[in-house]
Amino acid sequence: MTVRETLGRLLRRRREPDFVRSDQYWQDRYATGGKSGAGSVGRLARFKADVLNRFVADHAITSVLELGSGDGSQLELAAYPDYTGIDISEAAVAMCRKRFAGDSAKRFLTAIPEGQSYDLTMSLDVIYHLIEDSTFADYLAALFAASREWVVIYSSNMTHAEAIERFPEFAATRHVTHRRFSDWVDENQPGWTLFERIANRFPYDTANPDKTSFADFYVYRKRQDGPAGGD
Numbered sequence: 001m002t003v004r005e006t007l008g009r010l011l012r013r014r015r016e017p018d019f020v021r022s023d024q025y026w027q028d029r030y031a032t033g034g035k036s037g038a039g040s041v042g043r044l045a046r047f048k049a050d051v052l053n054r055f056v057a058d059h060a061i062t063s064v065l066e067l068g069s070g071d072g073s074q075l076e077l078a079a080y081p082d083y084t085g086i087d088i089s090e091a092a093v094a095m096c097r098k099r100f101a102g103d104s105a106k107r108f109l110t111a112i113p114e115g116q117s118y119d120l121t122m123s124l125d126v127i128y129h130l131i132e133d134s135t136f137a138d139y140l141a142a143l144f145a146a147s148r149e150w151v152v153i154y155s156s157n158m159t160h161a162e163a164i165e166r167f168p169e170f171a172a173t174r175h176v177t178h179r180r181f182s183d184w185v186d187e188n189q190p191g192w193t194l195f196e197r198i199a200n201r202f203p204y205d206t207a208n209p210d211k212t213s214f215a216d217f218y219v220y221r222k223r224q225d226g227p228a229g230g231d
């Protein structure tokens with residue numbers, strides 16, 4: 001890491017609001033001028049967009065819902081025919097409405113519209129920010145319930161204890177809790193199967209944390225033959 005990058009990280013950390021709850025954390029972070037984070041810019045954003053744009057084209061996806069859509073930086077790289085972004089932060093939603101004001105194929109809301117479903121629902125760099133167990137479970141249930149066929153999750157997939165053992169510096173970050181979310185899916189969504197895992201092009205490197213990531217892509221598909229849905 002260069003001196004400039006180290007200073008940037010320290011300054012960003014100082015600006016971050018104190019952690020109370022995950023929803024409050026993000027409300028405060030955007031309200032005080034914060035951004036979605038390092039995973040939504042530069043080469044990591046490009047990697048995410050390359051995978052997602054190819055997936056959407058290959059599977060003729062017509063509608064996409066993102067749960068935890070953020071500040072719109074990542075979305076600038078997207079090529080989706082129709083997109084609905086949902087975020088817990090009203091400030092992030094307002095920012096995106098302004099940023100994509102001329103684009104009628106994109107809309108931004110603070111909750112999933114009742115009764116709506118989408119070809120693909122996705123969660124990018126959100127799972128490990130869901131600190132409370134109930135927030136984590138409610139979020140995943142909503143993500144799967146809103147999809148007709150595909151769910152794409154870009155996240156770490158290890159317990160927090162495993163994460164800290166491998167990377168002790170993670171213990172200091174209050175707004176991150178790693179989870180083995182695939183266990184939750186296996187237990188709670190019997191109607192879905194893991195279709196594909198795509199490893200990160202830039203796997204996490206302690207010496208270069210802002211330009212590498214512990215997240216990989218996990219693509220789930222609704223079983224065509226098995227029990228419908230899950231809860």
Ligand SMILES: C[S@@+](CC[C@H](N)C(=O)[O-])C[C@H]1O[C@@H](n2cnc3c(N)ncnc32)[C@H](O)[C@@H]1O
Pocket residue numbers: 022023026027036037039040067068069070071073074075086087088089092123124125126129130135139
């Ligand atoms: C690290 S940012 C990622 C933004 C975007 N997905 C991307 O890849 O650029 C995490 C986002 O998830 C949102 N978020 C956190 N908890 C959420 C929840 N329970 N429901 C919806 N959005 C949530 C935050 O407000 C924030 O915008």
